[in-house]
Amino acid sequence: MNGLYWFRHDLRLADNPALVALSKRCNQALMLYVIDPSWFKPNHFQSRHLGRFREEFLYQSLRALEKELKKSKQRLVVKVGNPLEIIPKLCEKHQIDLVATTEHPGFTERQQLGHLSKILPCEVMISESFTLFIKNQISFTKDNFPASFAEFKATISAQNLLPCIPIAKPDSLPPAIDESRDLWGGQEFVYDLTPYHGGEDSGFVQLNQFFWKTQGLKNYKDTRNRFDGWQCSSRLSAWLSNGTLSVRTVAAELDNYEYRYGKSPSTEMMYSELLYREYFQWMMHFHGKNMFAFDGIKKKRPLTSFYCENYKAWEQGTTDCPLVNACMRQLNQTGYMSSKGRQIVARYLVNTLNVDWRFGAAYFEQQLVDFDVATNYGNWQYLSGVSADSEHLLPLDIDKLAREYDPDGSFIAKWAESSPSVSLLRF
Incomplete structure (x- = not known):
């Protein structure tokens, strides 16, 4: 065969x-x-x-x-x-x-x-x-899919669903069929992804580093919202997004960690983040193309008034908000932005600049090294108010957030010294 x-x-x-x-x-x-x-x-x-x-x-x-x-x-x-x-x-x-x-x-x-x-x-x-669970484990349908992550998490817990156990690599592979291949990957890149490096082995190295060698997981609950620093979060999302590392492998390693050290607020937060990713994967599975719709899965059309200058300022990191600028310059020059930073710049684009959220989601899709379609568009829908779970969002106090997450102003100062990123867009 x-x-x-x-x-x-x-x-x-x-x-x-x-x-x-x-x-x-x-x-x-x-x-x-x-x-x-x-x-x-x-x-x-x-x-x-x-x-x-x-x-x-x-x-x-x-x-x-x-x-x-x-x-x-x-x-x-x-x-x-x-x-x-x-x-x-x-x-x-x-x-x-x-x-x-x-x-x-x-x-x-x-x-x-x-x-x-x-x-x-x-x-x-x-x-x-690609997910923690398989269809046979999930009791949801499109009609009864949870309107909030909290409801999804509670249902998973009540049903005592356990992630699938990862399996070993094949003992052997069939001999190769002879077929020519096209030229690929021959470009000379002038930017540095370090310490990111794609590949299965590199994914396992990062998993081992964060869980065991540097004990980054031990303080994850306290560090995960910081704007900068490699060890502040697991940084596993890039490997998860292209599947060089499976989410089930991460969950199994987390289980192993808890067996050795016991549960903690940080390990529980880590599993909650894996479930959050899972929530958006199944949301995408059930809602399909509605995840990209202007009015979202909620069928609520947001008010927008697009001004090219406002959007370009956001994209280049030259707005009136220093924290937004720092986050966007970090993204444009590294391909990375913290989870908290993504929330801040998204809501600034939608609520302050009144730009169609899909422009921001598409720009993240282009720029992020860890782009995942379900997580990206699910989060943008939520933050723009067109998702089913967006009612409770309060106005954004960026000055307060800056004081809370960048109290000494070092993050803003670091990126303020960098040149505004060259626009990748052409209007």
Whole structure:
């Protein structure tokens, strides 16, 4: 039997049920990743799906995956184009009997798989490993999906749902099917992602660093809202977003940590953050394209009055608000912004500048090294008031937040000294 494995948001060998299943059934296989040129083209909101930081992180991850596959006498075949055109051609050329991949809650990702399942003459096997739980564990539907994270968390707790246990990497992989690959990852990058580095091994290193070596988890509850500092948060979101590290692996490591040291406010907060990510994944699963709608899943149209100058000032970090400017310059020059910073700049864009929230969400999609479609658009809907759980949001007191989270003004001062970021947008 000939197989084709389509890597998407699962760029790893460990905890990859679809890859294990394919390896057991196929005599030879093609390991495929498709780079879609549309990722690099501006959308309706003048931002690209894939910006420079996540692009480099992706290429690093693909190189690391290729290295791991070589250990099993396999190779990664990278194609550039539309996967809905490339995969059927490869299946016909190599007489593929089985296509396997990992399910992802993204609207586009699900549409692509649905289309392939209809047009391919071979079997299409889809496994779940991007989330803590699988469909059989989840009792929600679109009609009764929790309106708030608190309700989601309470339901999960009441039902005593436990995350799926991560599985080991395949014992071996089928021999490679001979197929040429397109040129990829040959760009010379002039920016530094350090200490980020894409790849499965790097993800495990960061997990070990945060949980065990530096004991960052021990003080997580107190440090997670700080604006800067590598050890203030787990920084695992970049590896989780492209699947070089599975969320189930993180949950299992957290369970191991609690077994050794006991539960604490920090470990409980860490698990709550994993559940928060999970909440948005299932929200995307059930609400689909409504996650991108102007009026949101709440069907409430916000009031906006778009001024190009206001938006460009926000995007470049040249507004009247020093804290917003510092956060945006940090994002533009590093690809990272803290969770608290993301909340502040989002609400400033929506509530103070009255800009359509989708411009901000699209810009985050382009800039963030750890962009995750469900988490990004779910959070932006919530902060802009078009999500089901947005009623209680109070007016933003940025001066108070600056005093609370940057009491000595060091964060603002650090980024005030940097040059305003060059706009990536063209109006």
